[in-house]
């Protein structure tokens with residue numbers, strides 16, 4: 001029997017050590033090691049993703065359990081190279097499922113989980129770590145998340161650094177579990193639609209429905225590789241879902257075209273809608289960068305204010321997983337300058353809506369965003 005392991009909980013932001021029975025000690029040690037490694041290298045690999053305060057907080061949170069593991073003599077070998085996932089690339093070796101159905105599949109976000117449910121159908125039992133209204137950029141895995149990941153038959157995540165605080169963990173898990181980034185295919189093919197901003201990949205690919213549709217096709221191939229005996233079924237399921245997404249893509253195109261051309265400007269809290277803007281021909285501006293962890297550049301905010309006033313754009317939008325104060329203050333400064341811009345409503349930038357709501361599924365979430373944008377900008 002392996003000794004009990006210690007892991008950290010980050011949900012409430014306080015240092016908390018929890019006993020997690022049944023978690024393989026060596027893997028837990030590696031995971032904690034990776035977290036510690038990441039603290040020292042985070043600014044190097046992705047300067048826009050973390051603040052000094054966050055680094056200090058993470059350091060305090062990781063150091064104690066890591067030292068405990070070392071003192072327990074469990075060994076902390078094989079710290080991963082965090083650069084290896086910079087473009088969503090994992091190093092999963094070919095693994096084949098050999099257990100009983102349904103396969104346990106653990107996913108990072110709701111939209112990835114829905115993709116796996118639709119493609120995997122009756123052969124999978126899917127759960128998502130990041131729930132509705134929770135920001136995946138800021139999300140750190142809890143002890144129970146680590147247990148769910150370690151207990152999974154397969155793991156799927158977005159990649160492209162969306163899960164900034166879990167990315168190294170996924171790379172580590174890929175050594176022992178079938179672990180896939182759903183964006184691996186579009187990265188490997190160097191898809192021209194992929195967007196880069198100041199050297200960082202934009203992870204919000206699901207906002208271009210046609211691009212997400214291609215990820216669905218790739219996921220069918222990944223599941224088929226892992227569970228070859230049902231590969232054909234996965235392909236059929238994927239094509240049924242892709243048909244729905246093709247219709248959804250056309251819907252977005254038709255609806256956004258209804259906005260008067262000079263008002264097709266989408267201003268939100270962070271730069272999550274770049275793919276949406278390119279796909280559906282609307283200019284996009286985020287107060288923060290492509291991670292919600294980025295700081296607001298005040299000069300950039302002034303430029304956005306000037307553009308709203310000059311183009312007489314009637315509305316700006318808040319995001320479900322980000323506090324509305326950044327957008328509220330932009331509205332106030334525009335009003336103080338004489339332009340009565342309004343808060344056009346809430347968009348789902350990074351997470352699906354609450355369970356039971358119309359936006360709790362991918363298509364519903366996209367339709368909600370499109371309707372909210374069209375309504376507010378057409379007035």
Ligand SMILES: [Zn+2]
Nearest residue numbers: 272290292350
């Ligand atoms: Zn985001």
